[in-house]
Amino acid sequence: MHPYAISALSATAIALLLSAAAGVAHAQPQKMRPGLWENTVSMKSQSGQMEAAMAQMQKSMASMSPEQRKQIEQMMAQQGVGIGPKGNTVKVCISPEQADLDNIPQQEGCTQTVKRTGPSTLAMTFSCKGAAGQPPSSGEGTMTFSGPTAYAGNFKLKTTTAGGKPELIEMAQTGKWLSADCGAIKSVR
Template identity: 30%
Template structure:
């Protein structure tokens, strides 16, 4: 996956996870997250034999379905008990700013200021105990090239047992 796309996707997932957790209505456990974007629709399909080789090497790829990436995410009780979104780690090159929530809705601004990625994004969404929805838009540059990204993420709670799905690493503010 292209580095800029990975950075944006990880930032969006982190913010979505954190904002859902912040409303303290999200259930801990296993969630299925589906992310759609124009960039994902344009991605070439990986041949099954290459996917199998990657799996054998220990690379876990999300499922691609109809231009959407579907993956399982485990949220611990500690994650859903947080009151604020976590700071993005160095690898994300972005910071969550202007986080606001009202009832079951939230908005936030994401600012990226690194040599590889510059720009701003907004996220808005809503949640219930069993579901989350968010819309993420980002405009800026990645390695000097313009990037304009729109993503829509939906999530549904699958159950309290995460099975072999490990919790998503979420860097904390210091």
């Protein structure tokens, strides 16, 4: 596996993570706090192919020289992406305007429906067109908030494997507000 490659399933999951985080502000009575957010997602695929691809990528990174590994990790960090043993993380900057409008833009090529099912719980469905070598995907899930700075959610994602077979991925996701200053991370467009 090429060291710069991230599996199509992982890229799709990260796109959905961003889309799900975008849905947070739509139905939240207390607005999402603007600033730097860290979203962590752990995934389990029905076939095990995604986990095998991630293990191979981590093995490839482990076999790199320390300089090469540091360069790859820095490149990913500049994009707000981290890969670790407890899950993948994505840092996202939410501008004050985006939080005020309750209309944070979605990931390109994705649509979603968000519905409040309780004072602090949202149910959502989503669908993403396949793009840039990624298969189309759809899913549903719930998010529960513990205030304007944290949430947890569970999602089921339907997609296809690289071989064209149907795939079901279960995702557990958490989000936490880190700071009002986003640093080098740019606002979601």
